[in-house]
Amino acid sequence: MEIEKTYNPAKAEQTWYQYWLDKKFFKSVPDKRTPYTIVIPPPNVTGVLHMGHMLNNTIQDVLIRRARMLGYNACWVPGTDHASIATEAKVVALLKEKGINKTDLSREDFLKHAWDWKEKYGGIILEQLKKLGASCDWDRTRFTMDEPLSDAVIDVFIDLYNKGQIYRGVRMVNWDPQGLTAVSDEEVIHKEANSKLVYVKYQIEGSNDFITIATTRPETIMGDTAVCVNPTDERYAHLKGKKVIVPIVNRVVPLIFDEYVDATFGTGALKVTPAHDINDFNLGQKHQLQTIDALNPNGTISQAAGAYVGMDRFACRKQIITDLTEQGLVEKVEEIKNKVGYSERTNAVIEPRLSMQWFLKMDTVSKPALEAVLNNDVKLIPEKFINTYKHWMENVHDWCISRQLWWGQRIPAWYDAQGNTVVAKTKEEAIAKLKEKNSALNIAEVKQDDDVLDTWFSSWLWPLTVFDPNIVKRGWDKANEDLKYYYPTNDLVTAPEILFFWVARMIIAGKEYTGQKPFTNVYLTGIVRDKLGRKMSKSLGNSPDPLDLIAKYGADGVRVGMLLCSPAGNDLMFDENYCEQGRNFANKVWNAFRLIKGFTVDATIETPQSSKAAISWFENRLSEQLEIINEHYSKYRMSDALMTTYKLVWDDFCAWYLEAIKPEFIDGKAQPIDKTTYEATIQFLEALLKIMHPWMPFITEEIWHLITDRAEKDCIIVANWPSIKTNIDRKQLAEFEVSKELVTMVRNIRAQKQLSPKEQLEIIEKSDATHSYFDNTIIKLANLSAYSYTKDKVEGAFAFQIRTTEFFIPLANNINKDEEIARLTKELEYNKGFLQSVQKKLANEKFVANAKPEVIAIERKKESDALSKIKTIEEQLAVLG
RNA sequence: GGGAGAUUAGCUCAGCUGGUUCAGAGCACCUGCCUUACAAGCAGGGGGUCACAGGUUCGAACCCUGUAUCUCCCA
Numbered sequence: 001m002e003i004e005k006t007y008n009p010a011k012a013e014q015t016w017y018q019y020w021l022d023k024k025f026f027k028s029v030p031d032k033r034t035p036y037t038i039v040i041p042p043p044n045v046t047g048v049l050h051m052g053h054m055l056n057n058t059i060q061d062v063l064i065r066r067a068r069m070l071g072y073n074a075c076w077v078p079g080t081d082h083a084s085i086a087t088e089a090k091v092v093a094l095l096k097e098k099g100i101n102k103t104d105l106s107r108e109d110f111l112k113h114a115w116d117w118k119e120k121y122g123g124i125i126l127e128q129l130k131k132l133g134a135s136c137d138w139d140r141t142r143f144t145m146d147e148p149l150s151d152a153v154i155d156v157f158i159d160l161y162n163k164g165q166i167y168r169g170v171r172m173v174n175w176d177p178q179g180l181t182a183v184s185d186e187e188v189i190h191k192e193a194n195s196k197l198v199y200v201k202y203q204i205e206g207s208n209d210f211i212t213i214a215t216t217r218p219e220t221i222m223g224d225t226a227v228c229v230n231p232t233d234e235r236y237a238h239l240k241g242k243k244v245i246v247p248i249v250n251r252v253v254p255l256i257f258d259e260y261v262d263a264t265f266g267t268g269a270l271k272v273t274p275a276h277d278i279n280d281f282n283l284g285q286k287h288q289l290q291t292i293d294a295l296n297p298n299g300t301i302s303q304a305a306g307a308y309v310g311m312d313r314f315a316c317r318k319q320i321i322t323d324l325t326e327q328g329l330v331e332k333v334e335e336i337k338n339k340v341g342y343s344e345r346t347n348a349v350i351e352p353r354l355s356m357q358w359f360l361k362m363d364t365v366s367k368p369a370l371e372a373v374l375n376n377d378v379k380l381i382p383e384k385f386i387n388t389y390k391h392w393m394e395n396v397h398d399w400c401i402s403r404q405l406w407w408g409q410r411i412p413a414w415y416d417a418q419g420n421t422v423v424a425k426t427k428e429e430a431i432a433k434l435k436e437k438n439s440a441l442n443i444a445e446v447k448q449d450d451d452v453l454d455t456w457f458s459s460w461l462w463p464l465t466v467f468d469p470n471i472v473k474r475g476w477d478k479a480n481e482d483l484k485y486y487y488p489t490n491d492l493v494t495a496p497e498i499l500f501f502w503v504a505r506m507i508i509a510g511k512e513y514t515g516q517k518p519f520t521n522v523y524l525t526g527i528v529r530d531k532l533g534r535k536m537s538k539s540l541g542n543s544p545d546p547l548d549l550i551a552k553y554g555a556d557g558v559r560v561g562m563l564l565c566s567p568a569g570n571d572l573m574f575d576e577n578y579c580e581q582g583r584n585f586a587n588k589v590w591n592a593f594r595l596i597k598g599f600t601v602d603a604t605i606e607t608p609q610s611s612k613a614a615i616s617w618f619e620n621r622l623s624e625q626l627e628i629i630n631e632h633y634s635k636y637r638m639s640d641a642l643m644t645t646y647k648l649v650w651d652d653f654c655a656w657y658l659e660a661i662k663p664e665f666i667d668g669k670a671q672p673i674d675k676t677t678y679e680a681t682i683q684f685l686e687a688l689l690k691i692m693h694p695w696m697p698f699i700t701e702e703i704w705h706l707i708t709d710r711a712e713k714d715c716i717i718v719a720n721w722p723s724i725k726t727n728i729d730r731k732q733l734a735e736f737e738v739s740k741e742l743v744t745m746v747r748n749i750r751a752q753k754q755l756s757p758k759e760q761l762e763i764i765e766k767s768d769a770t771h772s773y774f775d776n777t778i779i780k781l782a783n784l785s786a787y788s789y790t791k792d793k794v795e796g797a798f799a800f801q802i803r804t805t806e807f808f809i810p811l812a813n814n815i816n817k818d819e820e821i822a823r824l825t826k827e828l829e830y831n832k833g834f835l836q837s838v839q840k841k842l843a844n845e846k847f848v849a850n851a852k853p854e855v856i857a858i859e860r861k862k863e864s865d866a867l868s869k870i871k872t873i874e875e876q877l878a879v880l881g
Numbered sequence: 882g883g884g885a886g887a888u889u890a891g892c893u894c895a896g897c898u899g900g901u902u903c904a905g906a907g908c909a910c911c912u913g914c915c916u917u918a919c920a921a922g923c924a925g926g927g928g929g930u931c932a933c934a935g936g937u938u939c940g941a942a943c944c945c946u947g948u949a950u951c952u953c954c955c956a
Binding site: 339588654658747758835837848855 | 884885886892893894895897907908909912913918922923925938939940953955956
């Protein structure tokens with residue numbers, strides 16, 4: 001059979017993914033085995049695969065595939081999130097292109113468009129995940145707005161309302177004037193901006209004096225209902241009891257005194273606009289100030305402002321500065337840097353706004369969730385996030401859960417014309433409840449709340465409702481078989497950015513409705529940045545399309561590339577070079593297979609000693625390294641686990657083992673290989689393929705089937721993870737390390753003396769021994785004619801040491817005395833310096849008195865080794881004269 | 882302004898109980914090789930005042946204090 005020289009990933013990827021699907025290897029149903037479960041962080045239904053998803057989902061797939069091989073019942077639940085604001089914005093934009101305004105549509109018509117859109121374009125991202133090799137149980141695919149899941153969201157709202165945890169009230173919220181909705185604190189991104197700090201003069205009533213205030217928001221002047229200064233600020237003490245006149249609208253407002261004001265900022269005088277700043281709002285409450293809302297929901301100036309009505313807030317800001325300047329009321333304008341909040345979803349500047357919203361009280365429900373992390377019941381990886389988590393959970397604010405949108409779960413609150421409110425699942429139930437409050441109820445006037453719930457108010461139930469949407473209604477005791485079996489899940493892999501949005505809230509919901517944590521380990525990935533450290537973004541155009549990368553380097557290559565450079569919790573400086581390295585690794589594996597497949601087996605020939613030794617060594621080496629790999633996995637050190645695998649395959653297997661056992665060519669003909677060595681080699685290859693499989697699922701499955709014809713379900717995806725041999729011979733491993741050094745030394749000498757690798761050399765070891773286990777392997781690897789032992793020095797040969805042993809290579813015409821003297825002198829100096837430092841240490845009484853005995857023993861060994869080396873070198877120098 | 886973390890080779894990172902002259906890996910780099918598995922390769926090599934300044938210790942990349950720079954979170 002002809003095997004191609006380079007690995008071609010495209011075909012293998014297509015073939016095997018379909019094969020796995022057909023054989024239902026990803027499918028999981030509860031059985032006697034221990035489950036291993038991951039629920040996917042559901043990507044936005046509108047989303048397309050980006051580098052962050054790649055990283056995230058590759059890690060999940062590695063964990064799932066390894067668990068499957070370890071014999072767990074591995075279940076990875078996929079799905080998408082309805083992402084209310086992002087999706088609604090997208091649908092609105094699309095309708096606009098068709099000339100349809102959302103405001104012209106009824107709620108029902110809009111939702112119909114939205115669902116049409118979702119059915120047509122939603123979930124592309126899940127198809128893309130398949131290209132990556134994601135082994136999700138696709139039969140379990142869920143969407144956060146699937147009817148049963150939505151139902152559960154409503155159940156939770158009703159339940160928490162009945163428990164008194166949910167309330168409605170007027171609060172200052174983060175208003176997105178573009179999305180026309182409130183957003184939570186976590187959805188506001190604070191960015192540094194260059195702003196103008198305007199110093200405006202307000203006249204003191206009944207005088208020609210002015211008080212100057214500094215503001216970055218002059219367009220809210222029309223909403224001012226006080227001016228405030230610090231009571232300790234002597235500059236303003238004489239103004240006590242006075243009133244001031246707000247410019248533009250000429251409103252007379254009180255001058256108030258409050259500790260809140262920072263006397264050192266600006267002029268020390270603050271304009272108070274209770275409707276447009278949270279701190280001003282608090283001041284307003286405290287001093288019982290009037291509240292004037294000078295802005296409309298869309299960010300234009302409101303009727304109530306009394307001036308500039310209808311003008312956009314930013315246009316108004318400019319205009320008002322011009323107008324005030326003309327009136328001589330602007331003292332100066334300073335350029336400053338301040339933080340401005342932007343909407344995560346629409347990127348509009350957030351406006352603090354007073355409005356009627358629904359809130360969830362966080363103080364009591366968050367306590368068990370904080371404890372779960374502090375007592376390590378839920379482990380955060382890396383641990384450094386525990387502090388951040390603690391800080392947030394201890395300072396948590398009530399959660400604004402209503403959104404002024406249509407796409408999402410509609411709040412199940414109902415009102416009558418008299419302002420009575422009830423919470424109920426259906427209109428009928430609501431009417432019944434309202435009747436209790438209002439005997440004269442006019443049914444025609446009963447209205448449901450127009451708002452929907454925050455998306456996170458549905459995704460916090462994700463690990464519960466993907467398994468059992470009835471959990472809220474029926475309770476943990478009556479949970480279905482799936483939930484009982486898979487929950488709590490094992491690992492959650494997500495970005496630290498949503499630690500509070502999502503992770504904390506899932507723990508809250510889990511504790512509330514099952515009394516249990518939703519997952520045991522939370523692996524927090526970093527942000528994927530470009531190699532300059534910039535966040536990858538569409539606008540910068542610095543984000544490669546993951547599918548292009550897969551086409552170019554193969555899915556296996558990209559997976560390896562991503563994970564080579566991503567320790568947990570660290571941002572990842574992505575560089576295509578890593579994918580290239582991944583692709584090269586796949587090709588290396590491919591060629592190792594090609595070599596082995598090309599062997600001709602002859603059952604009659606005996607196994608050479610060199611191969612026997614190599615097999616024994618690699619058997620030990622494999623177990624030794626597998627132990628380390630398992631250890632890395634158990635600590636979620638993914639890059640380390642991968643790098644150890646990489647070196648085991650490339651260095652140990654390809655560079656040392658295969659070179660040691662591969663048959664020679666005689667007269668241009670490849671010699672056959674003995675059966676024992678061949679079979680051992682195939683076994684090693686299979687074990688290595690298994691260890692590589694979680695990282696490189698496609699190529700390993702491809703080779704697995706090319707090695708031999710296999711039964712229908714004999715696939716590497718369900719093969720057993722290799723076991724570690726019980727008695728690893730570490731002494732032998734150490735011995736081979738010395739042999740490797742010897743081989744390297746010989747190669748080095750060849751390079752220095754410009755000797756062909758084909759020219760055979762001879763090695764003589766100065767030792768009392770007559771042979772050792774790896775002699776023949778060394779002969780093979782270093783291309784020697786002989787390896788012999790002597791008790792005496794060999795004159796006129798090239799001499800060197802490995803550790804404390806002396807070796808000679810007879811090189812009749814190739815010894816340059818001066819060069820040798822220089823080399824040996826340098827080595828002598830180094831060893832003398834080393835000896836000196838060791839002896840200094842040993843001469844130190846305090847060291848000998850305080851250091852651990854093992855440490856002292858090591859130092860003594862170093863001393864004696866150095867002494868013997870020095871002696872040897874001095875002898876060699878003496879011989880050279 | 883408050884909090885958390887980081888700073889080790891050109892780059893990305895290890896260094897997990899303080900103990901091999903002040904250190905490791907991968908990539909990149911340099912030199913030599915198209916050697917019948919692989920040039921997507923092979924062999925060999927160079928490269929670091931462990932951010933800076935003090936301190937603790939027989940001994941510090943590691944522990945402590947301060948400084949600088951960067952990142953993130955919260956207000």
